[in-house]
Amino acid sequence: MSDQAAALREMISSLRPAPSRKPDSSDPSEKTAHIIAVTSGKGGVGKSNFTLNFALELQKLGKKVLVFDADIGMANIDVLMGVRSQYNLFHLLKREKSMSEIIQSGPNSLPFIAGGSGMTELFSLSEDDLLHFTGQIEEIARDLDYILFDTGAGLSKETIRFITASDECIVVTTPEPTAITDAYALVKVVHDLEHSAVFRLVVNRAMDRREAQQTADKIRLVAQKFLQLDIPVLGHVSDDPHVSQAVKKQTPFSIRFPNSPASKDIQELAFRYTQHSLQVRADSPKGIKGFVNRLLKR
Ligand SMILES: Nc1ncnc2c1ncn2[C@@H]1O[C@H](COP(=O)(O)OP(=O)(O)O)[C@@H](O)[C@H]1O
Ligand SMILES: [Mg+2]
Secondary structure, eight states: OOHHHHHHHHHHHHTOOSOSSOGGGSOGGGOOOEEEEEEOSSTTSSHHHHHHHHHHHHHHTTOOEEEEEEOSSSOOHHHHHTOOOOOBHHHHHTTSSOHHHHOEEOGGGOEEEBOOTHHHHGGGOOHHHHHHHHHHHHHHHTTOSEEEEEEOSSOOHHHHHHHHHSSEEEEEEOSSHHHHHHHHHHHHHHHHHOTTOOEEEEEEEESSHHHHHHHHHHHHHHHHHHHOOOOOEEEEEEOOHHHHHHHHTTSOHHHHOTTSHHHHHHHHHHHHHHHSOOOOOSSSOOHHHHHHHHHHOO
């Protein structure tokens, strides 16, 4: 293991906050990260910016978070952070690097795994490679509270697999009608495939709270009516020119402009997220074990 990897490992361990779950409430050997897939129907709605800044806010609240760029076509979390990615999942799957070696350190030491060509490889692994991969991911998940997957937009086979395997799917939409219909279409496809999938909505680029509410209501009502599915709203993020300015500077907006409307919204949203009890799926084991089972089944 390289010195850098050892340092990262150390960093992940040292980031551990005071336990937020009561120590006697569960078997410590069962501690496992909650797996969140952040997705959208339409591209360009702000998924990657949301994932990154949400992760940074969760980290500020004392949570241990890993961001995993699972956007196969347009992986760009590393660009948003201004960090050049050296290694990605591809190197792990090829067994050139270990999991701790492909985890890199972003702003505020946020651990992340860069996207890359590895993502498509994941689904055509030999039995042996698969065991290697799942062993590595299970090991890393023991030290984390959340793993956030930034998935590609749209309905590629790989994206659907990630979403259906996750503990929870955060669907990002904007108030535009095209984003709304695509968000609903995504929910429908995933729900039809996996009835126990759990969703939450984030309305990005809202003019105000009212527009966010109206946007969310449209999706909720249709999902209730046609899918008998309730999709709670996690919150909204204001349409804010600071976001684009921060992207141009390749610095997360919550770091560059911590007092901007979008940053305030995401702080509030992350706080509220940690106050809710985690969504639990009705099927198979929670956390990384269930995720790996579901991801690799069939
Ligand atoms: N809350 C926001 N306010 C203003 N502009 C935003 C906001 N969120 C995203 N954007 C703009 O949308 C662009 C695309 O965001 P990105 O996170 O890359 O979308 P996705 O990952 O869904 O493709 C950003 O570069 C930024 O210019
Ligand atoms: Mg993106």
